[in-house]
Amino acid sequence: MLEVAGLHKSFETADGGVTAVDGVSFSVAAGQAFTLLGPSGCGKTTALRCIAGLERPGAGVIRLDGAELFDGETGTTVPPDKRGIGMVFQSYAIWPHMNVFDNVGFPLRIARRPRAEIRERVGWALDMVQLAGFAGRDSTQLSGGQQQRLAVARALVQEPRLLLLDEPLSNLDAKLREEMRDELKRLQSALGLTMLYVTHDQAEAIVLSDRIAVMSEGRILQQGPPREIYERPRSRFVADFVGSSNLLAGVVAGELGERRFRIETDCGAVSATATAALGPGERVLVSLRPERIHLTAARPANKAARTVWEVTVDGSRFFGDSTYYDVTCRGTALRVRAGPDFGFEPGIRAFASIAAADCVCVRAGDGDDG
Ligand SMILES: Nc1ncnc2c1ncn2[C@@H]1O[C@H](COP(=O)(O)OP(=O)(O)OP(=O)(O)O)[C@@H](O)[C@H]1O
Ligand SMILES: [Mg+2]
Known part of the structure; x- marks a missing residue:
């Protein structure tokens, strides 16, 4: 047309x-x-x-x-x-x-x-x-x-x-x-x-x-x-511009399946989905949407293809229909969105978990050159 x-x-x-x-x-x-x-x-x-x-x-x-x-x-x-x-x-x-x-x-x-x-x-x-x-x-x-x-x-x-x-x-x-x-x-x-x-x-x-x-x-x-x-953003720019995202620098540590990789980040290892073929040792950025990270007080049962990280809650902001938490995971700041009724107090320990399908990695530098 x-x-x-x-x-x-x-x-x-x-x-x-x-x-x-x-x-x-x-x-x-x-x-x-x-x-x-x-x-x-x-x-x-x-x-x-x-x-x-x-x-x-x-x-x-x-x-x-x-x-x-x-x-x-x-x-x-x-x-x-x-x-x-x-x-x-x-x-x-x-x-x-x-x-x-x-x-x-x-x-x-x-x-x-x-x-x-x-x-x-x-x-x-x-x-x-x-x-x-x-x-x-x-x-x-x-x-x-x-x-x-x-x-x-x-x-x-x-x-x-x-x-x-x-x-x-x-x-x-x-x-x-x-x-x-x-x-x-x-x-x-x-x-x-x-x-x-x-x-x-x-x-x-x-x-x-x-x-x-x-x-x-x-x-x-x-x-x-x-x-x-x-x-499925294919670059840092798209991940960042379309909705807010946590972007973690990481390195490909192994292949877990088709377009699925184990990525080492500062927060720990994570299973992530890639939009491109990646080789071992390649530098990537892992995009984690705040609303796709589950925050719980107790450690969730370990399920396949789900990454669980222990975090510390630093603070929260109430938005009416949701609450955003600033948490720290091994020194790295992450933003997590939860329902309005969650009551995590600053200073407490909690668990952040995320499914591999919701964890998308793009090549570091991809798209940054335009
Ligand atoms: N008539 C013009 N003469 C010179 N430069 C222009 C002219 N119109 C636009 N530009 C430049 O071209 C680029 C793109 O401008 P454009 O207006 O298309 O952007 P935009 O995406 O619509 O931005 P915005 O969201 O602010 O409206 C900018 O760098 C702008 O300064
Ligand atoms: Mg315009």
């Missing part, structure tokens, strides 16, 4: 220029939600603007439904308004001098659609985002969440083949952001929209997406379904 191959974009700047997008390739299947996830400045907006036709890439190919929108080799460039793409900008770009109806209908008026059709399609779009009663309202008299929905309605009204959204929820407070996130997901599934979403918020990416591409410094480091990205 959407195919992006070898996309490059550099900007000239007073301090010598910057490569914002550095050879990015991915495709989004029809009806799927795809997210570019990465930290500030990694090139997400630039990639989106290239696809929308608002920036001219230095190289690469962009195709939508098999039709070429851009080709760096042949020089093909389809203008933005002929691409069949709707975009929701981070700032929403709502026109303050127009009411809700006129804001949504604007793209159709530009396209010189008949009045009756405009009325019908604006009505449908406002319905979709639950703003049906707001058509006559001044657009400056909307809440943040309503403005966000207005921006989505304006993008939907042209029935785009592809919807691009650039951090559309970042201006909203935490509660509203979650509500709108779920609403966007519902809308996307219900309408079968093909959606390319950009965010630096991993929870948003995980909830909204069929596939995620994690970006760093203009490149995609890993792409796959949310669960794979979360549970």
Whole structure:
């Protein structure tokens, strides 16, 4: 459906220029939600603007439904308004001098659609985002969440083949952001929209997406379904950026089975799963998710493929639905998440256990070079 191959974009700047997008390739299947996830400045907006036709890439190919929108080799460039793409900008770009109806209908008026059709399609779009009663309202008299929905309605009204959204929820407070996130997901599934979403918020990416591409410094480091990205990170960057992780340096001490290794770390030996083939003596990083470490007061029964470490509890932080414990294991600090009712006092000894399947190791240095 959407195919992006070898996309490059550099900007000239007073301090010598910057490569914002550095050879990015991915495709989004029809009806799927795809997210570019990465930290500030990694090139997400630039990639989106290239696809929308608002920036001219230095190289690469962009195709939508098999039709070429851009080709760096042949020089093909389809203008933005002929691409069949709707975009929701981070700032929403709502026109303050127009009411809700006129804001949504604007793209159709530009396209010189008949009045009756405009009325019908604006009505449908406002319905979709639950703003049906707001058509006559001044657009400056909307809440943040309503403005966000207005921006989505304006993008939907042209029935785009592809919807691009650039951090559309970042201006909203935490509660509203979650509500709108779920609403966007519902809308996307219900309408079968093909959606390319950009965010630096991993929870948003995980909830909204069929596939995620994690970006760093203009490149995609890993792409796959949310669960794979979360549970099988292939580099330190991905393990660290997508959910918080304990990362322990270790050395491969032996092979226990297919893609399963015994790793020596400062905390002791651990059985871990690898996403790549590893040789003995190789230096690795072991990623342990705080929520996958079980903390108990008594030593748990020894089960195969489970690592048990004795730890000391240093302190805790209560988060309402959970409590995070800072523990030390042979001088190494670890973060562990437990239910809200756990009552480990600082200074006590406890046992941390983790299943081999939840213990993922990546080559040390892998992905750190981009
Ligand atoms: N018009 C421009 N001129 C020069 N440099 C630019 C321009 N737009 C972006 N850049 C640079 O390109 C890089 C990528 O910027 P981009 O806006 O794509 O990042 P982003 O991932 O969207 O970040 P954020 O999460 O902060 O929005 C940055 O280093 C930025 O400074
Ligand atoms: Mg941006």
